[in-house]
Amino acid sequence: MQDVVIVGGGPAGLYAGARLAGAGFATTLLEEHATVGEPVHCTGVLAAEALDEFGLSQRSKLNDLTAARFWSPAGAEVRYSSGRVEAVVVDRSAFDRELSETALRSGVSVESGARANTIRIDSTGVTVTTSSGEIRARVCVLACGANYSLHRQVGLGMPRLFLNTAQVELPACQLGDVELHFGSEIAPKGFGWVVPVERPGQACARVGVMCEHDAAHFFDQLTSRIALRWGISRGDAPRPRQKILPLGPISRTYDDRLIAIGDAAGLVKPTTGGGIYYSLMSAALASDVLSTALKADDLSAERLAPYERGWRERLAGEFQAQLKLRLVAHRMSDADIEQLFELARTDGVMPIVRRTASFNKHRKLILALLKHPPVRQILLRRLAF
Ligand SMILES: Cc1cc2nc3c(=O)[nH]c(=O)nc-3n(C[C@H](O)[C@H](O)[C@H](O)COP(=O)(O)OP(=O)(O)OC[C@H]3O[C@@H](n4cnc5c(N)ncnc54)[C@H](O)[C@@H]3O)c2cc1C
Structure with a gap:
């Protein structure tokens, strides 16, 4: 019997795993894909101070971001720069790989290519089934990102709001500031973005949209608008990955022997959909609460409730204001x-x-x-x- 089984090997699951195994708890992490960090769907933009705040190295950082240009539906442009480095862009695959290496060094048993199909919770533990068998643990951490089928099995709710996204990294000849594009012809109810990415020997742009529907179509609209200025050749460009984006927390993020973190808990900025920071923050909070509960051998919902109180104290005001603005933006x-x-x-x-x-x-x-x-x-x- 394991102490902890974690479903999902993204930033949330890997960071929580490293902390829990580091504290001495037998921890197994299940990741459905064959390789942690692949495939990448995310643009990888993080607050400049986030890597230091979570004790992560700068190795996955590609470049600083210092200015943004906002484009109106009719093409009017407003530039914003605080004169500081506000954000950095990371190689998301390398970022997740580094978290995975730390988790392995801390003693997490990372099982890749292992999709959790069912979760059953009873009074003495949790049983998670994969195609290759069953894992029994004292507690389960749900870190499966924006995938909510397991939530139904364990009685957790879903985020109230979603947008659709399409995003990909494309080779580019000319890099500019970050761009954010608005309007019904580019990204209804959302926005489109272009982020400059400096890889050794290759300049690239991460191009994406979050919108109400037809993300692939609006991705093409945005790419047409920016291709000439960024020197993006569309001929043999890879197609974007499409994914749903949760925009707000689920109503309850814990239960008996269960905690949801990161996107699985809907802990994402409702304004922009950014969630890497919150996935690490919620992983840290959850692992602290779980460590205490595991030591006391009390994994009841009551004992795990301080996790939700913790993230709500830090984020509830933010989520409320950001959700209001998102609803306004939708209209x-x-x-x-x-x-x-x-x-x-x-x-x-x-x-x-x-x-x-x-x-x-x-x-x-x-x-x-x-x-x-x-x-x-x-x-x-x-x-x-
Ligand atoms: C287009 C797009 C762009 C984004 N850009 C940014 C950005 O620039 N900055 C930012 O901060 N955030 C961004 N985000 C959000 C960010 O990607 C997420 O907030 C972040 O990845 C959340 O981490 P996580 O660990 O909770 O989930 P994930 O990173 O999604 O990881 C969950 C993992 O669980 C695995 N999994 C799912 N179900 C199962 C299962 N049943 N069994 C086993 N494994 C399972 C998945 O394969 C995945 O590897 C973006 C999102 C999208 C869609």
Whole structure:
């Protein structure tokens, strides 16, 4: 019998595994793919300070990101730079591999090519079945990303909000600032992005969209818009990977002998869908709570509840503000977005952004924008719609 079985070998599962095995608990991690870190669906943009904060090396870092350009539906452009390195872009595959190596060194038994098909929880433990057999453990950590079929089996809910995504890394001849593109012809209800990536001997751009429907179609629309400027050849370009993106937490992230972390818990920024930071943060919180509970041999829901209290204390205010803004964004017309761009270009909005914007925390910016009367008028019009 293992102490812990973790379902999913992304950042959340690997980071939690390393901490739990490091604390002396027998830990098995199941990853459905043959190789941890493959295939990559993610753009890999992280707050600049995140690697240090979680004690990770800089080895997977590819380049710094210092400025962003926002494009309106009609093609108006606003540039933002704080003059600092706000974010970095990592090689997501290398990032996950490094986490996996740390997990293995800490003593985690990482089983790749092992998909968890069922989870059964009883009064003495958890049984997870894969195609090659059963694993019995005292507790299960659900770290399976944005895949929610196991949630139904164990009675956990789903995130309330999703968007569709399509993303891929393409060779590029000219790198620019990060670009964010808005409007119904590029990414209805969401946005499209281009992120410069500097690989040794090869410049690339990660191009993606998050939108309400037809992500592959809108990906093509965005690529057509930017191909010339970035020197992207579309002829033999690989097709994007498509995936759903959860935008908000599930209603309850723990139960008897069960904790959900990272995307499996819906812990993703509702504004942008970024979740690597939260996956590491929730993994750290969960492993602390689980260590105490395992030592006390009490894995009841009551004993695991401090995990959810912990992430809610840190994030509930953020999620609330960001979810409000996301709902407003879902209702905004192209004309609304053009008006916001006009204000950003002419009416003192950018100083507010410079004063309050932070890569991981958007609440302060959202509240400050709501105090700016013309912006407030546009946002509230859609909130009340
Ligand atoms: C297009 C796109 C771009 C993104 N860009 C960014 C970005 O730039 N910055 C950012 O911070 N976030 C980004 N995100 C979000 C980010 O990818 C996730 O928040 C992050 O990967 C969450 O980590 P995780 O470990 O919770 O889940 P994942 O990384 O999804 O890992 C879950 C793992 O579990 C495995 N798994 C699933 N089911 C099973 C099963 N039944 N049995 C065994 N294994 C299973 C999966 O194969 C996967 O390897 C992006 C997401 C998308 C879709």
